Amino acid sequence: GAGVSQTPSNKVTEKGKYVELRCDPISGHTALYWYRQSLGQGPEFLIYFQGTGAADDSGLPNDRFFAVRPEGSVSTLKIQRTERGDSAVYLCASSLMGTGQETQYFGPGTRLLVL
Amino acid sequence: AQSVTQPDIHITVSEGASLELRCNYSYGATPYLFWYVQSPGQGLQLLLKYFSGDTLVQGIKGFEAEFKRSQSSFNLRKPSVHWSDAAEYFCAVGAEAGGTSYGKLTFGQGTILTVHP
Numbered sequence: 001g002a003g004v005s006q007t008p009s010n011k012v013t014e015k016g017k018y019v020e021l022r023c024d025p026i027s028g029h030t031a032l033y034w035y036r037q038s039l040g041q042g043p044e045f046l047i048y049f050q051g052t053g054a055a056d057d058s059g060l061p062n063d064r065f066f067a068v069r070p071e072g073s074v075s076t077l078k079i080q081r082t083e084r085g086d087s088a089v090y091l092c093a094s095s096l097m098g099t100g101q102e103t104q105y106f107g108p109g110t111r112l113l114v115l
Numbered sequence: 116a117q118s119v120t121q122p123d124i125h126i127t128v129s130e131g132a133s134l135e136l137r138c139n140y141s142y143g144a145t146p147y148l149f150w151y152v153q154s155p156g157q158g159l160q161l162l163l164k165y166f167s168g169d170t171l172v173q174g175i176k177g178f179e180a181e182f183k184r185s186q187s188s189f190n191l192r193k194p195s196v197h198w199s200d201a202a203e204y205f206c207a208v209g210a211e212a213g214g215t216s217y218g219k220l221t222f223g224q225g226t227i228l229t230v231h232p
Contacts, residue, residue, distance in 0.1 A: 003158070004158070031218055033218070033219070033220075035220075035222075040224070040225075041224050041225070042119075042121075042205050042207075042222030042223050042224045042225050043159070043205070043220075043222045044222070045219050045220065045221065048218060048219055056219060059219075091158070091159070093159075095218060098218040099218060100147045100166070100209040100210055100218055101147055101164070101166045101209075102218065103161050103164065104161075104218070104220060105161075106151075106158040106159040106160075107158055108156070108157065108158045109158065
């Protein structure tokens with residue numbers, strides 16, 4: 001079956017621009033996670049959705065970052081006024097119900113480069 | 116707050132040799148522990164996980180890991196490494212039920228494995 005997909009795979013933008021990153025989770029998965037992976041680091045948690053609502057957004061670095069999941073399926077991570085420090089790979093994952101024991105299935109990521 | 120430490124940034128082994136990747140965690144209760152592998156251009160793939168029961172867990176691709184509460188460790192092992200195992204390996208700890216962070220993973224910084232023929 002189809003896994004988690006993310007688009008675009010690569011995004012190059014200029015400092016100050018607005019970007020949107022899309023995540024299509026596995027069908028039927030109610031939990032969706034966004035992580036950010038900087039070069040040489042492990043993924044860092046950004047936000048977790050349970051259905052349509054953000055259950056935990058404690059990892060969002062500042063108010064330039066925002067994410068939505070309006071119908072409980074596809075999610076969009078939005079970054080306003082991008083900065084060079086936002087350059088990273090943004091990973092999306094989904095799991096069936098969001099319990100701590102479940103496997104999170106990761107997408108291939110979107111590589112964001114802010115010039 | 117929970118944290119994960121992978122002391123080895125880069126490990127090199129010969130094909131056919133045994134492998135052990137170290138992982139230490141900090142967590143207040145019984146942790147949920149995971150090992151993921153990331154190959155270039157690929158997404159993170161789960162190798163194995165532990166949340167209760169037998170402290171020695173078996174995973175895919177011939178990997179196993181042992182949970183040692185007294186040492187706060189969850190080291191990954193493989194008896195004989197194949198060239199295709201070259202990748203980056205991440206240990207992660209998950210949050211327990213009851214809080215808003217249920218399901219959130221905290222990752223270590225990763226260990227890059229190089230396999231020599």
